[in-house]
Structure formats: C-alpha cells, structure tokens
Amino acid sequence: MSLSRRAFVQSLGIGSAGALSTAWIIGGGREALTWTPDPFEAVLQASTQQGVIRISSNENARGPGKAALDAMRKVITGDVGRYGREVANTELPAAIANRVGRGLTSENILTSTGSAGILEAGVRAYVSESKPLVNAAPSYENPTEIAGLLGAEVRRVPVDANLKLDLDGMAEAAKGAGLVFLCNPNNPTATAHSQSAVSAFIQRVKSDSPDTAILVDEAYIDYATDTTVGTAAAETLKYDDVFVARTFSKAYGMAGLRMGYATGRPTTLAKLSAAWGLGDLNILTATGAIASLNEPDHMVAEREENRRVRDFTINAFKEMGYEASDSQTNFVFVNVRQPAAEFRDAARDQGVLVGRDFPPLEQTHARISLGTMEEMQQAVEVFKRILET
Ligand SMILES: Cc1ncc(COP(=O)(O)O)c(C=O)c1O
Structure with missing residues (x-):
C-alpha cells in the first residue's frame, strides 16, 4: 500500500492543514502532543484508518487484559x-x-x-x-x-x-x-x-x-x-x-x-x-x-509477548545490518544511519507511522514502538524496502 501524506490527510476528510482542529491534534495522545513538531503527525497518529500501522507513540497494541x-x-x-x-x-x-x-x-x-x-x-x-x-x-x-x-x-x-x-x-x-x-x-x-x-x-x-x-x-x-x-x-x-x-x-x-x-x-x-x-x-x-x-499473570504474559515481538524486530534489523540499543521497553531505538525524518516519511508513505525526531540523535536514530507480532511482521517488510534500497 502506498499512502502519501496528502492522500492520507484527504482520506481523513481534512482538506488542508488549516482545517486541523484542536480536537484532532489532542486525539493524537500526550506522547504525540509532547513530541510532535508537525501537526500532520498528530493527525496521522490520531487515525485508526484501516491498514495503517501506528507504531509511533509507545502505546500497547493489545490493550488491557x-x-x-x-x-x-x-x-x-x-x-x-x-x-x-x-x-x-x-x-x-x-x-x-x-x-x-x-x-x-x-x-x-x-x-x-x-x-x-x-x-x-x-x-x-x-x-x-x-x-x-x-x-x-x-x-x-x-x-x-x-x-x-x-x-x-x-x-x-x-x-x-x-x-x-x-x-x-x-x-x-x-x-x-x-x-x-x-x-x-x-x-x-x-x-x-x-x-x-x-x-x-x-x-x-x-x-x-x-x-x-x-x-x-x-x-x-x-x-x-x-x-x-x-x-x-x-x-x-x-x-x-x-x-x-x-x-x-x-x-x-x-x-x-x-x-x-x-x-x-x-x-x-x-x-x-x-x-x-x-x-x-x-x-x-x-x-x-x-x-x-489483581491479575499479575496477565502482566507476565504481556511482558513475554512484548519480548517476543521485540526480539523479532531487533533481529530483523540486525539481519539487515542495523543495530538497536538494548531495549527494556515496548519500543526499539535503531541506528538507521539516515535522518529519522527521511526514514519516517518513507515509512509513512507505505502506511507505517514511526516516532518523531529525538535530538541530538535525529540524524541517525529512529524510535519504533512495538505493535502486535502481525503488525511488526508487516512493518519489517516496509523497513526492508526502505533500508535495503
Ligand atoms: C517516559 C514517559 N513518561 C510519562 C509519559 C506520560 O504517560 P501518561 O500520561 O499516559 O501516563 C510517557 C508517555 O508516553 C512517557 O513516555
């Protein structure tokens, strides 16, 4: 799927940047609000549009237990x-x-x-x-x-x-x-x-x-x-x-x-x-x-599932020749050896939303939240297309 920024915004029914309302921006969540230099990104993050993989705000794709x-x-x-x-x-x-x-x-x-x-x-x-x-x-x-x-x-x-x-x-x-x-x-x-x-x-x-x-x-x-x-x-x-x-x-x-x-x-x-x-x-x-x-077993299972998805994602980058830091979280921080903005825009054009710039490492590192295993398998295919060309 190819999804340009303009097509994406149009598909949300918003004609122009000027039409962005506060409600749309707030809908992106506190992470997006705090970190987003670009109101379009908050809109994108707010989207639950089918087919878009939203791995930009360190949310939990599985929700509560x-x-x-x-x-x-x-x-x-x-x-x-x-x-x-x-x-x-x-x-x-x-x-x-x-x-x-x-x-x-x-x-x-x-x-x-x-x-x-x-x-x-x-x-x-x-x-x-x-x-x-x-x-x-x-x-x-x-x-x-x-x-x-x-x-x-x-x-x-x-x-x-x-x-x-x-x-x-x-x-x-x-x-x-x-x-x-x-x-x-x-x-x-x-x-x-x-x-x-x-x-x-x-x-x-x-x-x-x-x-x-x-x-x-x-x-x-x-x-x-x-x-x-x-x-x-x-x-x-x-x-x-x-x-x-x-x-x-x-x-x-x-x-x-x-x-x-x-x-x-x-x-x-x-x-x-x-x-x-x-x-x-x-x-x-x-x-x-x-x-x-009161359901501690669920937390154990959640941690294990996150570890499984995290290992898969970090190994996929490793196989492509890219290093991630030692993640103890539900996101990975990868040296993509290109500006985060370029990587992010390329991923966005293919329907995958990843994290914003993180100065002073914004020229080399991208933050990618972990979704479900299925989402990450699809996202990795997109990352391969971006990093291996
Ligand atoms: C490190 C850290 N602290 C605090 C927060 C705020 O989270 P919330 O207000 O949803 O509890 C976030 C959100 O992403 C975060 O990454």
Missing part, C-alpha cells in the same frame, strides 16, 4: 452513574501499594489522570528560575518543556555510547539543581539501569545536594526483562523529595483511560498535589486499574 475489560464492562452496566470516590480514592491506592509492596501503604500513593500530571507537578514543585532541571539528552521531553515555561535552566546530560543514561554526569549536574528527571527505562533510547545503580545514584545526589529533588519515571519498567532492573519505590520512602512516577498507559494498556501515580513520603506527595491539579480519576479507570493489579 481480560480481567480489566470484564470489570469495566460490569461498571458500565452497573455503577457508572455513581461518582466512585471510594473506588478511586481508597480502593485503588490500597491495591497499588499492595501490588508494589516494598513497604508502601496507601498514604505513599498519589494518583493522577495520567502520569504526565505527576511530571508536571514535579517540575512545578521543585524547578524555578533559580533552580534548574537536570534531564538526559535524549530523554522524555515533557519535564524540559515545563521547565521552559517556568523560565528555568535545563542542564542536559548526553547519554553514553551504549545509549544509557550517564548517571555520573547527571549526579554532577544535579549539584544545586531543583530536580533531576531520571527516566528508567529511558524514552527514547529504551535502555535501563539496574535497581542498585538507581539506588546508588539517589544516595549520591541526596548526599552531595540534599535539597535537590529526584523524579524516577518508570513508565516502561513493567516491560523490563533484565532481572536487575526494578522499581526505586523503596527509595522514595527513605528521602524527602524523591518520588517515582508510574503509568497504566503502557504495559497495562490503558493509555486512553488516563491513569498514573506517584510513590513517595506523604510530605513529598503533598508538595506535588499542591503544585498542580492532578484530576479526579473516574470509576471506570479506577476499576480497570484495580482489576489489572
């Missing part, structure tokens, strides 16, 4: 007319604390309508004109953009040769900073650090620069298959102003339902909720999240 779907269906035919505060504000934090373990109780959980709210709250609570943000380059840009809105300095620390976060460099940069954003596993490079390395990093920063806050974003950690990788949730109980952000948008397959949370000491969480409105979770989302947490 059966227990979550069943529980949510029951709510739709039952209690959806109720506010559901008990479910969202009491049962859900308890279920999260119980699943994460590591000494957490409900009072160490702060829920949010998507983890992006936690990131926004974190930057607003700890970063200012006199308190810089530390972020890796490349890493998730959302905190950097919020720091920009606040007029704050951002100290960017390049990833190392293996595309892993430079923890030593980030610890140095943290001295005197307001907040360190540590994305583990890192989006977009897909690499992860061990639980012990992250604990040592936190200890070092809190000893060298006690007033610096640390946000460990674990959006993709459920996909990590390296057994040394694990949550830093226990560290968030040890220190003030150290918190973890987690989301149900990725491995739990609930991106459209908007559910995220932070773990930390109650005093830290109080600062976050004072800094930014985190929204009220709805009863459907809260019920689906609780059911997911």
